[in-house]
Amino acid sequence: MEEHDYDYLIVGQGIAGTSLAMHLLDLGKKILIVNDSQAPSSSKVAAGIFNPLTGKKLVKTWLADDLFPYAKGFYGYLEAIFGEKFVHPAPIYRPFRSIAEQNTYLAQTADPKIASYIKQDGDSADLSDYIHAGYGGLEVIRSGWIDLPVLLDQSKNYFLEYGMLVDEAFDINALSVSTDGIVWKDKTFGKLVLCQGFKALENDFFNWLPFTPVKGQILEIETEVPLQDYIVNQGIFMFPVADKVSRVGATYSWDPLDWEPTEEATAELKEKLTALLKIPYQIRSEVAGIRPSVRDRRPLIGVHPAYHNVAIFNGLGTKGVTLAPFFANELAQHLENGKELNPLVNIQRYFSLYFR
Known part of the structure; x- marks a missing residue:
């Protein structure tokens, strides 16, 4: 040889x-x-979110039962080698948009295929101080984000x-x-x-x-008060990465496929954020990337x-x-x-x- x-x-x-x-x-x-x-x-x-239940219909991520345990072991192994923390477990809070959506989602929680990824007992999260969540919300567990x-x-x-x-x-x-x-x-x-x-x-x-590459843009925002350690997901995601600093995203666009943030994407995120967030914020930065999608x-x-x-x-x-x-x-x-x-x-x- x-x-x-x-x-x-x-x-x-x-x-x-x-x-x-x-x-x-x-x-x-x-x-x-x-x-x-x-x-x-x-x-x-990239935001680096790992989420076992995705989409409006609360569908289990493809191969989640294999992917998530393996990823947890692998990233823990790397943290030990590098001596640096970059894995941030955090539940995902999904505010209900309506009573109908609340009923639909709660009925789905009985499905054994997804039940292990949903918080089943104890008090639900209360993010009402800063999130519009008049109908409550669903809490997804075994989720979080990687500081890429x-x-x-x-x-x-x-x-x-x-x-x-x-x-x-x-x-x-x-x-x-x-x-x-x-x-x-x-x-x-x-x-x-x-x-x-x-x-x-x-x-x-x-x-x-x-x-089929797709461009995405995210914002980094600063609020007057720290946010709870949850990933909020309702049309967009938002989660804290540091004291009073959160990441918000993401957009999907196909033209132009470049690495530059745009005013249009920022406006789209601000509109969705206004519908979700009660408290004032300032935009600290905007970044864009091209996802290698298929x-x-x-x-x-x-x-x-x-x-x-x-x-x-x-x-x-x-x-x-x-x-x-x-x-x-x-x-x-x-x-x-x-x-x-x-x-x-x-x-x-x-x-x-x-x-x-």
């Missing part, structure tokens, strides 16, 4: 690349990550400390792919994994996949149809912090031990687009 300088070249150090890198290291693999920390990144600006900037910064420092990260833009012109291996800037690799998010559309390996709303994971040593880990969309740990392990096991990927995420489902 031919020896390479590294087992893996990973391009991108967002939540996908970071999760995959840690799983490959646990398998004893030698890796090198290439990432430009100065470039825009959807992971850096902290996680990614700590990961970056860890990878740099052990010589596993090159902080620069990935030059694809310096890349050579053959059946014998991967060569990039005079270093050889067994396999290449692209974890580039929206930037996957910029190279020929996987730009044929049906990405037509069928499932991740894009697997090996290229023509290059057996080139793989992709992408398309995590709005649920990246929940999906990344579990499917990083699935991909690592697939690449190293031949474990079959879930067909709903395997890019084989789109091979016809490549060969047409």
Whole structure:
């Protein structure tokens, strides 16, 4: 077997690349990550919420019973390694919009499929000091948020400390792919994994996949009083990240697909926030990002149809912090031990687009 300088070249150090890198290291693999920390990144600006029950109809997140326990263990493991807290468990409070919605939601709480994710006993949260919630609300548990900037910064420092990260833009012109291996800037690799998010559309390996990227904007606001440690979800989300500072979002737009906040998106969030929040606030900052979403709303994971040593880990969309740990392990096991990927995420489902 031919020896390479590294087992893996990973391009991108967002939540996908970071999760995959840690799983490959646990398998004893030698890796090198290439990432430009100065470039825009959807992971850096994402809210990082993990929510087991989503949508107006209170639907359990796809694979929640597998994803959530795995993510909890993985992030706890990283906190121990880095010696830094970035996991923030917090219940999600969903104010009822009407008596009819209250009755519908409360009837759903009897469903055993979702009951374990809903607070069933004790007093319900009372956020009426600052939230319009005249009909009360539902409290979702086993939820919270990941401070992604902290996680990614700590990961970056860890990878740099052990010589596993090159902080620069990935030059694809310096890349050579053959059946014998991967060569990039005079270093050889067994396999290449692209974890580039929206930037996957910029190279020929996987730009044929049906990405449907969507732009999102969030606000950081400051209130006169601290808010309770809840994620409030009613059309938008709002949750405290520091004393009197909260994060609010998010919008969905498709034109233009850039990284710049817009007045229109800010106005949309302010309108929804006015309907939700009773107390005055000031906007501290506005940020926008491009989510690497997919037509069928499932991740894009697997090996290229023509290059057996080139793989992709992408398309995590709005649920990246929940999906990344579990499917990083699935991909690592697939690449190293031949474990079959879930067909709903395997890019084989789109091979016809490549060969047409």
